[in-house]
Amino acid sequence: MPELPEVEVVRRGLERWVAHRTVADAEVLHPRAVRRHIAGADDFAHRLKGHRIGVPSRRGKYLWLPLEDTGQSILAHLGMSGQLLVQPQGSPDEKHLRIRVRFADEFATELRFVDQRTFGGLSLHDSTADGLPDVIAHIARDPLDPLFDDEAFHQALRRKRSTIKRALLDQSLISGVGNIYADEALWRARVHYERPTAGFTRPRTAELLGHVRDVMTAALAVGGTSFDSLYVNVNGESGYFDRSLDAYGREGLPCKRCGTPMRRRPWMNRSSYFCPRCQRPPRVSS
Numbered sequence: 001m002p003e004l005p006e007v008e009v010v011r012r013g014l015e016r017w018v019a020h021r022t023v024a025d026a027e028v029l030h031p032r033a034v035r036r037h038i039a040g041a042d043d044f045a046h047r048l049k050g051h052r053i054g055v056p057s058r059r060g061k062y063l064w065l066p067l068e069d070t071g072q073s074i075l076a077h078l079g080m081s082g083q084l085l086v087q088p089q090g091s092p093d094e095k096h097l098r099i100r101v102r103f104a105d106e107f108a109t110e111l112r113f114v115d116q117r118t119f120g121g122l123s124l125h126d127s128t129a130d131g132l133p134d135v136i137a138h139i140a141r142d143p144l145d146p147l148f149d150d151e152a153f154h155q156a157l158r159r160k161r162s163t164i165k166r167a168l169l170d171q172s173l174i175s176g177v178g179n180i181y182a183d184e185a186l187w188r189a190r191v192h193y194e195r196p197t198a199g200f201t202r203p204r205t206a207e208l209l210g211h212v213r214d215v216m217t218a219a220l221a222v223g224g225t226s227f228d229s230l231y232v233n234v235n236g237e238s239g240y241f242d243r244s245l246d247a248y249g250r251e252g253l254p255c256k257r258c259g260t261p262m263r264r265r266p267w268m269n270r271s272s273y274f275c276p277r278c279q280r281p282p283r284v285s286s
């Protein structure tokens with residue numbers, strides 16, 4: 001799954017190539033890609049036609065394009081393999097092209113939603129007073145959002161009676177932190193993923209949030225440099241930040257801090273990577 005930095009890279013690309021353009025028409029090539037738009041493919045296409053796209057926004061991993069003067073936004077679900085591409089008009093269709101949006105201007109490019117597995121898609125939703133699509137109104141701000149409230153997050157963490165990695169992935173507490181960046185930030189903070197949140201002190205929360213932000217900012221910087229073309233792209237296993245990972249995917253490799261072989265443990269149908277020396281597990285009372 002793409003995480004916040006990858007989604008932000010896509011958002012920037014869309015801002016550069018798609019914002020302020022008026023839709024000439026939209027073509028749905030596979031109904032599954034608009035299945036979250038309950039009124040169906042024809043309605044989806046009809047509602048886009050003739051409207052200008054506003055500046056794309058993001059909260060956590062959620063990305064949307066406001067449709068000016070409609071009170072609605074196009075929410076993009078990238079799923080496992082969804083891509084938003086800006087391609088020259090007339091370039092060959094991708095094998096898994098699902099939706100095409102043409103624009104009424106001279107730029108001769110179009111927006112394409114391509115998705116091999118079609119877990120993702122596009123859908124239209126009413127906007128809340130904050131400008132969010134209503135279906136994601138419950139999603140918390142992400143840690144790169146200037147309005148993210150560190151103190152409120154700390155208090156929520158203390159109340160949660162959870163463990164720290166679960167809390168980091170809880171989108172109602174903090175959004176945009178996925179499995180990879182959680183492991184990276186926990187390794188940097190030397191915190192084991194199963195440490196109870198109730199015991200977190202204010203300095204420890206602050207330190208961890210600092211690492212979360214650093215990891216995401218670093219990934220953004222790397223993603224940003226590889227992105228300076230017409231090609232807006234995202235996929236779950238994109239390689240452009242792999243080489244900077246310290247924990248995730250490093251089972252058996254020496255910890256970059258102490259040299260101890262890193263471990264991997266199954267965790268909620270996923271994996272957790274950690275250093276058994278730097279990140280001591282909490283004592284379990286038996």
Ligand SMILES: [Zn+2]
Nearest residue numbers: 255258275278
């Ligand atoms: Zn270590």
